[in-house]
Amino acid sequence: MADLPATNKRVKKHTKEEINLEVKEQIQQNVDYYKNKSPEEISGRLEELDQEWDTERVLEANAASLVIAGSILGATVSRKWNILPGIVGGFLLQHALQGWCPPLSVIRRAGVRTEAEIQEEKNALKELRGDFH
Template identity: 50%
Template sequence: MFGQSTGRDVFYQNNERILRIVRLFKHAENCMGYEAKRTKGSEIDLIRKLPPTARRVAERTCDETNADIREKTVNTLNIYKDSTADVISERIESLNEEWDVERVLEAHAASIILIGSVLGMKKRRRWPYLTGAAGLFLLMHALEGWCPPLPVIRQMGIRTAEEIFNEKTVLKMLRGDFVQETDKTEEMLAMAEKE
């Protein structure tokens, strides 16, 4: 019987394969935005889940970068905690002019598309590939909330519109626009972040 598989060996091999497949699906669900759906019979399809619009960038950004951005926001809020209403209003005005991730990404992509188009008309035929890549990145970002330049943009501290809005909301709480139950800026930010 040496070299032949017994029924028991085949059973364990099949179970091991099934476990590997289940782990793969779980990894795909957790990290890559896929959802495992059972279709007819025993077939399992991975269905791509598009992230919610408001949170798609933050969900596709690494936890460490999100934590750094949040910590900087809390530190900034602590600076303004005991400030006058006029100083807080100035900060809110500056936040109204702060560029968010979408604006930075769109400006860079538009610049690349423009440069690639001009150079494509004047110089070489390879330049349109650059415009195609920029278009692809914009499409990926619109659907997934992620594209190759995004991690660099986020590590530079560029925030989403929602993160900027949350800071403005807490500043308005500090200014007295809303009634709040706490005087701790981190708790106020947590209240503003709730959906």
């Protein structure tokens, strides 16, 4: 069996480097913006980050929506729609094993970050706020 990428690195590994760099630059810009802000303002940003959807959540929500829609259409319109949940299931399996599937490229280009990238910004902001002193 081929080596599978580590769970926390698989999405970044299969994302174009230019997109990974854009995400990293955005994180740095966000942190730089909060360097001279009050702890309360930083706390507000941390609360926003707690609500941010990561790549996994976006992928799962979209996949579930397509499975439900395909199942309903397959039961009510035409059995041909039953292929949609099968395709989506295949994409999810591919993503689980490799960390990549076709919709992921679109999700990343839309600026959706991984949980690790969100956590990176949170940790930097907590450092600014003085949580680790």
